[in-house]
Amino acid sequence: MAAQTGVTKRTIDYYTNLGLLQVERSASNYRYYDRAMVERIHWIEEHKKSGKCLDEIRTLLTIDSPIEEEVDIQEIRLQMRKLEHDVAKLMEQMDETEKQKLRKKVSPESVALMQSLLLILNN
Numbered sequence: 001m002a003a004q005t006g007v008t009k010r011t012i013d014y015y016t017n018l019g020l021l022q023v024e025r026s027a028s029n030y031r032y033y034d035r036a037m038v039e040r041i042h043w044i045e046e047h048k049k050s051g052k053c054l055d056e057i058r059t060l061l062t063i064d065s066p067i068e069e070e071v072d073i074q075e076i077r078l079q080m081r082k083l084e085h086d087v088a089k090l091m092e093q094m095d096e097t098e099k100q101k102l103r104k105k106v107s108p109e110s111v112a113l114m115q116s117l118l119l120i121l122n123n
Contacts, residue, residue, distance in 0.1 A: 001033055005041040012041070020044060020058060080117065 002009045015021045016031070021040060024032045040061075047057050091099060 001038060001041075004038050005045075007041060007045065015041065015044065018054060018058065020054070020061060076117070 001012060005012070012021065012033075016023050021033065021037050023037070024034075026032060044054075044057055047060070048054075052060075091102075094102070
């Protein structure tokens with residue numbers, strides 16, 4: 001990643017320790033960075049060049065992150081409502097025998113997933 005971004009491994013470690021970069025660790029404690037972190041390093045370096053200190057950059061990151069997350073959650077809610085509406089329309093067109101067959105085809109895993117999504121979105 002250092003070669004891709006033009007910063008040293010030490011700088012990447014420093015940014016990670018400051019919480020500017022998100023990392024996943026393997027069982028052997030090897031660091032795995034998402035592709036988005038390469039873009040984030042470029043973003044950080046640009047802000048440093050414009051005179052911002054790392055504390056200011058961290059503040060910008062914490063301000064931006066919840067907004068992006070909120071947009072994603074709203075999009076999921078909209079898609080779930082649309083899906084719920086589409087399923088309701090389809091169910092209206094079915095007779096009771098067809099509805100029973102459909103209910104039997106829905107796996108317990110699917111039901112658990114839908115319930116989990118609803119819990120997450122309603123919080």
